[in-house]
Amino acid sequence: MNQELAGKVVLVTGASSGIGRAMARSIASLGAHVALSARSLTRLEALQAEIGAAAGLVVQADLAVPADVEHMVAATLAHYGRIDVLLANAGLFYPGLAVEADPDRWDQMLSVNVNSVFRAVRAVLPGMIERRRGDIVVTSSISGHQALHTEPVYSASKHAVQAFVHGVRRQVADSGVRVGSIAPGIVLNELWGYHDADAIDAKVAAREGLRSEDVADAVIFMLTRPRHVTIRDLVLLPQNQDI
Numbered sequence: 216m217n218q219e220l221a222g223k224v225v226l227v228t229g230a231s232s233g234i235g236r237a238m239a240r241s242i243a244s245l246g247a248h249v250a251l252s253a254r255s256l257t258r259l260e261a262l263q264a265e266i267g268a269a270a271g272l273v274v275q276a277d278l279a280v281p282a283d284v285e286h287m288v289a290a291t292l293a294h295y296g297r298i299d300v301l302l303a304n305a306g307l308f309y310p311g312l313a314v315e316a317d318p319d320r321w322d323q324m325l326s327v328n329v330n331s332v333f334r335a336v337r338a339v340l341p342g343m344i345e346r347r348r349g350d351i352v353v354t355s356s357i358s359g360h361q362a363l364h365t366e367p368v369y370s371a372s373k374h375a376v377q378a379f380v381h382g383v384r385r386q387v388a389d390s391g392v393r394v395g396s397i398a399p400g401i402v403l404n405e406l407w408g409y410h411d412a413d414a415i416d417a418k419v420a421a422r423e424g425l426r427s428e429d430v431a432d433a434v435i436f437m438l439t440r441p442r443h444v445t446i447r448d449l450v451l452l453p454q455n456q457d458i
Contacts, residue, residue: 222248233406242435248295251270284335287335302434309366356370357398
């Protein structure tokens with residue numbers, strides 16, 4: 216068991232599926248106390264039952280709603296007394312041509328991908344700064360490093376996340392708080408429309424996609440570096456992704 220994470224309180228957003236679910240499982244297996252948050256209470260409770268005692272808290276939250284973001288953090292602090300790690304993972308993905316898109320869906324995506332990250336980070340920082348220790352990892356995307364023509368607004372949301380992570384990291388570095396981003400390419404999960412295990416296996420075998428667990432493993436690596444090491448950005452691609 217990795218002692219860097221044992222006993223830590225970790226808040227995972229978007230924990231009901233995909234990368235968030237994989238991160239919650241991995242973190243819990245290393246002895247952390249995990250607070251699970253997402254919109255689907257049924258899925259959260261199923262994951263909590265699977266993980267067991269390590270998942271001591273479930274918080275249903277729609278992160279497009281600012282009050283839900285505040286409640287999520289407040290509920291975690293009330294239950295555990297602190298938050299050692301924030302994994303700001305929840306996100307929406309709406310690709311397509313800008314001329315054909317629904318701006319209301321853009322607003323929803325920006326509320327979740329951008330505003331909820333800003334608010335969650337703002338809410339956990341005071342406690343981390345006071346304790347002079349903490350970790351924040353935000354799920355970004357390769358789209359945050361180069362704008363993809365198939366997903367311009369999604370790319371814009373992830374570029375905003377990158378700028379925020381870089382700026383906040385510099386503001387809090389001397390407080391002992393580490394801030395970084397994980398930026399995967401194609402991940403074979405529900406967000407990308409992959410549900411069938413055989414289809415996922417075939418894509419992985421062709422080196423054309425990542426598993427959610429691959430991203431979770433990379434996040435564990437980031438969190439378990441010695442405290443003097445900050446991984447500001449970690450870009451993770453399937454070997455054959457043409458980008």
